Amino acid sequence: MIVTKEKPLEEILGFLMPHKRILIVGCDGCTQPPRGVREAKTYAMLVEMGGKLKNREIQCRTTTVAKQCDNNLCATTLTSQVKDIEAILSLACGVGVQTLSEVFPDIPVYPGQNTIFIGSQERESGTLYEKCKACGDCLLAETGGVCPITRCAKQLLNGPCGGQAKGKCEVGGWKNDCAWILIYNRLKDKGRLSEFTKFREQRDFRISQSPREINETEEKTEETP
């Protein structure tokens, strides 16, 4: 899922100050921690109370969209709700904010979150870890299920380098695990060390060149004879 972190209220109030009637839109999609209607209501109260501290009357309404990255869903869910709205505060990732501002070009849309990474959630410790960089050329089949692009600070394709000691990485102060030591241990356990010793040539970075796009309809028509 896409992991986001709340922006400080001070910053949000900074965007919203010129406006009076605000719609706070949650996202029930993949944002993690979930930013649904509960989060929207929480923000509504914080923004209104924070506004009062600055002698500013702000009125918030709240709603949520099944996933804010779908322009059709946003339009059908929100069009009836934005009639007298001066600004939208989106609680989705950066994608949701951009989708909303394309769907409603006349209304300013502000981000309530900083989008951090694509990651996984460890419930027990309540920690979210970055696991994928969306590089477009997945290597996981031959690296024992550990991504060196995301989890190696140097994105090495043939590791480990000399910057590891006792399985920890020099980048970030010896706190993070060395991805290549993890990969080695995994492959050794599975008896697949031949994959570890295989030399991997330089990646084609053109695949990761932003902005990327995929047109599903075109791809399908190309395939038909």
Add this chain to the structure above:
Amino acid sequence: MNVLKNQGVKNFILLRLPCVGRVSPTFFLKALALGITRLVVIPCEEDYCRFKEGSRISTRRFLAIQNLLHQLGFGKDVFTIIRKLRKVHIDTNRCIGCGDCAYICPYDAIKIVTPGVAQINLNVCSGCGACAPVCPSIAIIPEGFEYESMSRSISNYNSFIRKMKSERKTPMVLVFCCQWSEFSALDKNQGDLSKDNVVILEIPCSSRVDSLHILEAFYSGFDGVLIVTCKEGECKLEEGNEKAKERVLSLKKLLAQVNLENRLEICFTSPKYVGEFDTYISSFLEKIGSLSKNS
């Protein structure tokens, strides 16, 4: 109250107890002698007693009383026992299948089933409500402690608070009280507490305490919010007090952004620590009083 309606009871006096095991047989006999025509007892289901076999002890006692009353010539329905436990329901239309409730449920009563909605096993649910405040889409409905009804009862104080504040300069405090922890506060003459502008809201377990309700309390004009729960290791359910503590700590971070973090507190006590609750509440009132003067 639907339970009583189903029994055809119209006018009644409600007596709430922490555990039915607390009632002596003479109480029922005295009530009947006073002219009360019918007694309805609503204990927990057999295996759900929060204390030590309270519902089992009372069952034996009830059967003895029923026998006695029968011999004395009373009708059959003069003394009724209805086993009832408030459970939690899930609105699957709102559920987004995030799995937060399934993770937090201390009884493993909730599973996420295909196509990605939560399903609750009511045979295992014990109605603590720990799942409700973690639901991002407010899809969980704890019987008797629904989000909407609690929220309404908090915002209903809005005009009362304004009136009180214009008349007297004392601060208003809302107390979320776990029904198993400081239940003697619930027994207390509410007049005593409202004299100090203290409003008590009961929750099934402190793990039901919802950060939205706390925010709503401040939003409605309460000057302070106190959460009362049992001491560490004494939770009648499953570590509900720990969950409440974590929630309060994370909410304090949010509240710090609107300068309210000092107005929320959690205290750990229960009736066996006599007088502790009174000490907590009076020191909290004092603290809120001095905060209000400064702001």
